[in-house]
Amino acid sequence: MTHAMSLLLQAANPQLPPTDGMFILFGLIKAGAAFGIYMLCVAYTTLAERRVAAWIQDRLGPNRVGWEGFLQPIADGVKNFMKEESMPGGVNKALFILAPALAFVPAMITWAVIPFASPLPVPGVGLIDMVVADLPVGFLFTLAISSLGVYGVTIAGWSSNNKYALLGGLRASAQMISYEIAMGMSTVCVLLLAGNVNLSAVVSQQQAQGWNVLLLTLAFFIFAVAALAETNRVPFDLPEAESELIAGYHAEYSSMRYSMFPLAEYANIITSSSLIVALFFGGWDIPFTTWDNLPPWTITKTLATMGMYVSKVMFFVFAFIWLRWTVPRFRYDQLMSLGWKVLLPMALLYITAVASMVLALDYAALAREGMAFRGAMLGMNLVFVVLVFWVLDRGRIISPAFSRLERERVNRLRAVAERSDLLTGKGA
């Protein structure tokens, strides 16, 4: 009787949560639809990478298959299916076949907890959250699953019985675990303000308090750098540095087994961009208005916030591609010292500062949503940003190659260069 009553109540009011049965049904629909859309986005990110690369390098890029090359990802997929799978002698067969799947699966489920729009009211069903799974552990889930991606890369490098692949796999695992610490620590500041690890709660905190990028710029900076390193993208693409390691950990792979690795990489790019958006850029929040944050929920709001979210994520995906075709690659010692000697102490110091500031402001009994609280956080943030980017400029964080030589030797080399007109260019 009470069950029937609650069903009737929900049919009348789509602003309430759905019943268990409907929840599971819509969970399945959301998971399926979101997975399909996500795969499509990943495929088109590969096209975007090639077109943006072509644009930056002043050439055309793939523009022949379909309108402006829009069928290119499909053609590539079909081609890869038809290719021969190479299996060189001495590989560990089971691990060699398992590795691409181990890289692919975590990449495809990490984003499950990221909310992408305001809740959608469905008449007769209830209010459907626009997130595949609104887990109470939220951010911990992404941290846990994204670290599983290391296994795929390491096992691929190890099982290939190829020196390049082994070196690439080792480099990738050391790099990914090093930057994961900086990544986890930079989000601690966000969680301090949000008071919850659930990403929907983090988004609603930002709707009330303003985007975290303004209050915690340094955390955003650390997170973005760590995200670049986690996805093995330039300037941290040492695992597959083509001038040193041919292709790194996937040197021996071909056909669809190879394709799984780029698919995982682009999926990780989209996931990292979504995380940056959810943690620091307000998630699906539309800035300068509270219209989208408050009930009653409507389909218009869902579509508008989803559009906002997608455009924010697309901007960061573009930024990832932009960086790849702009900056050079680090040396391995630079990469490690940036992760351990710069980002880790910086994150620890920043956590202490933010925690002390929050405590001091709470002590002064300032309301968290008030202008005084936000202004104080913003002020502290500005001080830190000036300190970090003024005092710790590139020359001091990342040492250039000549700093490892003796000063006398550097001067000698400089003198030689001057005599030979290398610096002035007159000799040529």
Add this chain to the structure above:
Amino acid sequence: MDRNYIPVLFLLGIAVLTAVAIIGLSHLVMRSRPTPVKQQPYESGMPPLGDARERFSIKFYMVAMLFIVFDIETVFMIPWAAYYRQLSCAVPLVGGACPAGQISFFGLGEMLVFMAILLAGFVYVWKKGALQWD
């Protein structure tokens, strides 16, 4: 069990099925024409020299060990951050805020002690040169 976990299982199922389908289908469709040269490990055209699975630098083991220590620190810090408001209030929160005059330094102090211990280890590791790559 929290019903929110069920969609994750759906997603995991779809992702695993897709991975198996892609690898399986590609294996069925392709034509295999192996030759002895094709089956050699790729070494830029040279005949491969010895086994690839040689001993590698101890630095990688060091990074793995340091990672475990600091990742556990991160995992401790995340719940601390999420419960920071409750930890820095001497009495239970009222409406999400601490009543006036009840702010405590417990949460911050505990984390400072924890961080100081770890930082001592970090400085030791740094001075020992475990973070030095060249």
